[in-house]
Amino acid sequence: MIYLCGEPPTDTAARRKECTGYAEAFGWEIADVIEEHAGLLPPHARTGLAQAVEQVRSGHAKALLTARRSMISTTPQQYAEVAREVENAGGFLHVMDSGPATGEDPYPRDSPTHTVDEPSRARMTATRTGGIR
Numbered sequence: 001m002i003y004l005c006g007e008p009p010t011d012t013a014a015r016r017k018e019c020t021g022y023a024e025a026f027g028w029e030i031a032d033v034i035e036e037h038a039g040l041l042p043p044h045a046r047t048g049l050a051q052a053v054e055q056v057r058s059g060h061a062k063a064l065l066t067a068r069r070s071m072i073s074t075t076p077q078q079y080a081e082v083a084r085e086v087e088n089a090g091g092f093l094h095v096m097d098s099g100p101a102t103g104e105d106p107y108p109r110d111s112p113t114h115t116v117d118e119p120s121r122a123r124m125t126a127t128r129t130g131g132i133r
Helices: 013-025 047-057 076-088 118-130
Strands: 002-005 033-036 063-068 092-097
Touching: 002 013, 002 047, 013 033, 013 063, 013 092, 033 047, 047 063, 047 076, 076 092
Parallel strands: 002 033, 002 063, 063 092
Antiparallel strands: none
């Protein structure tokens, strides 16, 4: 499951292509792509993000892949809440590009929102052979 979000009229085609190539490089099957132009709405107010999480909850997808952390939330607390929600739904949240291109990373590598726990790492490894749906 690929989820992309941006300000209107952001063109997410390049990010969609990058995420698709990224998923294919790991052998992950892409169940669906959801793109929305919700701008800076908080995560709980975005219907596309709710649909993506539901795809994981229903078993249609095992992971939610996004291009940047900011497509989930610009605040660490809200990002962590979404990551926890996806994990509680039985999947994992994976960010292709976890920090800004320049400046200090708002999500340091030792942050709990940046690390991959062992169960998630095991699921990621297992899906490389069977694909993410």
